[in-house]
Amino acid sequence: MNRIGKLYFRYGTMGSAKTAMLLTQAYNFEERGMRYLCMKPIIDDREKDNVIRSRIGIERRCEWIYPTTDLYQAIKKHCDQNQMVFDWILIDESQFLHEQQVDQLARVVDEFGTNVVCYGLRTDFQSRLFEGSRRLFELADTIDEVKSTCSCGRKTIINARIDGQGNIVTDGAQVEIGGDDKYVALCRSCWRNRRIESANRNAINFDAGLTLFT
Numbered sequence: 001m002n003r004i005g006k007l008y009f010r011y012g013t014m015g016s017a018k019t020a021m022l023l024t025q026a027y028n029f030e031e032r033g034m035r036y037l038c039m040k041p042i043i044d045d046r047e048k049d050n051v052i053r054s055r056i057g058i059e060r061r062c063e064w065i066y067p068t069t070d071l072y073q074a075i076k077k078h079c080d081q082n083q084m085v086f087d088w089i090l091i092d093e094s095q096f097l098h099e100q101q102v103d104q105l106a107r108v109v110d111e112f113g114t115n116v117v118c119y120g121l122r123t124d125f126q127s128r129l130f131e132g133s134r135r136l137f138e139l140a141d142t143i144d145e146v147k148s149t150c151s152c153g154r155k156t157i158i159n160a161r162i163d164g165q166g167n168i169v170t171d172g173a174q175v176e177i178g179g180d181d182k183y184v185a186l187c188r189s190c191w192r193n194r195r196i197e198s199a200n201r202n203a204i205n206f207d208a209g210l211t212l213f214t
């Protein structure tokens with residue numbers, strides 16, 4: 001294969017318009033008659049429409065990636081059936097890929113010369129790398145940060161999980177689907193301050209509870 005593809009990782013916090021960028025890219029590929037495929041890991045079994053949807057209201061059909069999907073085989077099958085190779089593959093929510101699936105994408109890049117662009121979060125609500133993101137940092141040819149700004153003006157780093165009262169949640173499962181109601185993108189400094197505030201508020205509530213019993 002003479003073509004040289006690249007594996008890209010474009011990461012950012014929630015709300016940094018990664019999905020809108022992906023969809024804009026898909027639109028441009030379509031305009032230029034390029035062969036491309038949009039894919040996304042399925043994280044919610046209740047999801048019926050296989051579309052990638054941006055909060056600004058645009059969407060595009062995609063193929064689901066299941067936890068058991070072998071991405072190399074799945075993409076190869078497409079190519080064999082249609083007697084072609086993809087120019088581009090665009091993947092949303094790539095933090096949810098398994099390590100092996102990122103390895104399979106790297107093989108697609110190297111064997112077919114296809115460009116694969118993975119959009120995703122760097123870290124979870126506890127500021128730890130997701131499995132897919134870690135592997136992408138390890139293997140990607142090109143890594144770009146999609147920047148967005150915290151309310152204080154600094155760059156957002158953390159996807160903080162919040163409860164109904166806006167308190168920072170520090171324990172729980174790594175994956176919990178939600179939007180603005182459950183997550184807020186913060187800079188590291190605001191994240192620390194908000195955790196201290198939340199802890200203090202809980203402490204006050206706890207003391208208030210105690211006084212009822214004394």
Ligand SMILES: [Zn+2]
Binds near residue numbers: 151188190191
């Ligand atoms: Zn901040």
